[in-house]
Amino acid sequence: MAGAAIEFEGVSKWFGNHQVLTDIDLAIVPGEVVVVCGPSGSGKSTLIRCVNGLEPFQRGDLVVLGDSLASAGVRMPALRTRVGMVFQSFNLFPHMTVLENITLAPVRVRGLSATEAEKTARTLLERVRIPDKAGNYPANLSGGQQQRVAIARALAMQPKIMLFDEPTSALDPEMINEVLDVMTDLAKEGMTMMVVTHEMGFARRVAHRVVFMDAGRVVEEAKPEAFFAAPKSDRAKDFLSKILSH
Amino acid sequence: MLDLGVIVANFKFLVVQGLFGLGGFAGGTLRLAIPAIVLGFVLGIFIGLARLARSRFVSLPATLYVEFFRGVPLVMVIFWIWFIIPQLLRLPIPEYGVALTAFVIFEAAYFGEIIRAGIQSVPRGQVEAATAVGLTSAQTMRFVVLPQAIRNMVPALVTQMIVLFKDTSLASIIGYVDLTKAAQIVNNREIKPFELYLFIAVVYFVFTYSMSLFARRFERRLAS
Numbered sequence: 001m002a003g004a005a006i007e008f009e010g011v012s013k014w015f016g017n018h019q020v021l022t023d024i025d026l027a028i029v030p031g032e033v034v035v036v037c038g039p040s041g042s043g044k045s046t047l048i049r050c051v052n053g054l055e056p057f058q059r060g061d062l063v064v065l066g067d068s069l070a071s072a073g074v075r076m077p078a079l080r081t082r083v084g085m086v087f088q089s090f091n092l093f094p095h096m097t098v099l100e101n102i103t104l105a106p107v108r109v110r111g112l113s114a115t116e117a118e119k120t121a122r123t124l125l126e127r128v129r130i131p132d133k134a135g136n137y138p139a140n141l142s143g144g145q146q147q148r149v150a151i152a153r154a155l156a157m158q159p160k161i162m163l164f165d166e167p168t169s170a171l172d173p174e175m176i177n178e179v180l181d182v183m184t185d186l187a188k189e190g191m192t193m194m195v196v197t198h199e200m201g202f203a204r205r206v207a208h209r210v211v212f213m214d215a216g217r218v219v220e221e222a223k224p225e226a227f228f229a230a231p232k233s234d235r236a237k238d239f240l241s242k243i244l245s246h
Numbered sequence: 247m248l249d250l251g252v253i254v255a256n257f258k259f260l261v262v263q264g265l266f267g268l269g270g271f272a273g274g275t276l277r278l279a280i281p282a283i284v285l286g287f288v289l290g291i292f293i294g295l296a297r298l299a300r301s302r303f304v305s306l307p308a309t310l311y312v313e314f315f316r317g318v319p320l321v322m323v324i325f326w327i328w329f330i331i332p333q334l335l336r337l338p339i340p341e342y343g344v345a346l347t348a349f350v351i352f353e354a355a356y357f358g359e360i361i362r363a364g365i366q367s368v369p370r371g372q373v374e375a376a377t378a379v380g381l382t383s384a385q386t387m388r389f390v391v392l393p394q395a396i397r398n399m400v401p402a403l404v405t406q407m408i409v410l411f412k413d414t415s416l417a418s419i420i421g422y423v424d425l426t427k428a429a430q431i432v433n434n435r436e437i438k439p440f441e442l443y444l445f446i447a448v449v450y451f452v453f454t455y456s457m458s459l460f461a462r463r464f465e466r467r468l469a470s
Contacts, residue, residue, distance in 0.1 A: 083378075085378040109379070157379055
């Protein structure tokens with residue numbers, strides 16, 4: 001598909017003999033928000049981790065912002081600056097303050113001056129609604145605050161794409177919304193997003209498309225209204241009945 | 247009663263020769279311990295990193311090195327270098343060279359293990375997060391992994407340095423006049439074992455305890 005931000009073309013991946021992704025074809029256009037869901041072990045995390053090269057794949061191609069990851073000689077660090085990622089376990093750098101966490105890559109990779117990077121970082125902290133935590137260490141923040149710092153850290157590189165790998169799964173229930181709200185803002189601003197999540201409310205409200213995976217394959221993709229109202233595959237019906245029943 | 251006169255009378259020999267190694271004999275506890283710690287640590291960094299290398303051609307020799315030197319007694323390594331290497335090379339090696347070589351080679355295995363464990367103690371997610379924001383692997387090592395790894399390593403490193411410091415007394419078996427050997431020499435003449443061996447125990451303790459205190463303060467500074 002021309003003009004796609006992310007395009008999977010027959011991507012397959014194995015861990016040893018175990019195939020975890022099978023012939024994935026999927027194109028995501030700029031500004032699109034795609035929620036990837038599916039039972040655990042279905043390959044959804046692996047799928048988005050391929051996009052910034054955290055996981056290599058063995059067959060097919062993946063074109064991210066015009067760069068083919070399968071072809072040799074792609075400068076991965078440079079590509080990764082255009083693709084932000086947020087992890088389930090936050091992965092903030094514990095030996096650095098919030099501000100240092102956010103400015104590390106802009107200073108070291110982008111070559112910004114410390115003052116410039118700090119200015120951007122403070123603006124981002126406003127955006128994720130914790131401007132007063134700049135000098136704190138991650139250990140002194142709640143899970144929800146840590147995850148918002150992680151989002152700010154990713155945004156500091158001014159990425160074109162944001163990947164979210166179960167960003168709220170490690171959070172206490174009362175903190176989930178503060179993170180989802182930030183993500184919703186981001187989606188409204190037109191960020192291209194791939195989100196692995198079990199938050200079906202978020203998928204319904206924010207996603208343009210839901211991709212359902214099972215056993216390493218994309219089983220179904222549809223607009224959220226269609227997916228939640230009438231999933232086509234039995235596996236998606238089964239999955240939804242399990243996670244929506246409570 | 248303890249006769250401290252023997253210490254006073256032989257203070258210069260015990261301290262200047264035995265502790266610092268400035269005197270007529272090859273010797274000195276500090277003159278051996280300090281370079282052994284520094285060089286052993288530096289060699290240990292390479293061994294620790296080599297053990298973590300992806301290539302088996304690099305990691306396997308490092309693993310063998312560590313397993314081998316952890317599996318043999320230090321005294322034996324000293325004897326090898328003292329007796330065997332000069333025969334093979336047909337070249338005499340002075341006591342200081344033998345002792346320093348033995349300690350560096352032997353201790354590097356332990357330092358290497360501490361460094362490897364320290365680096366591995368940093369969660370994978372840290373590397374992934376650093377990679378994801380575009381840092382190169384060298385930058386990830388420098389800004390994210392090592393600062394956390396070193397903090398985790400400090401207690402074990404200091405313990406190992408203390409062990410090494412005390413183990414330098416083993417160099418006396420090849421005639422290296424360190425603090426222990428100096429006390430032995432004086433005792434052979436004066437027959438005052440209580441005073442002499444108590445005195446050197448105090449000297450060893452002062453040094454090792456200072457190292458512990460320094461480490462504790464250093465850890466606290468890292469933690470804040």
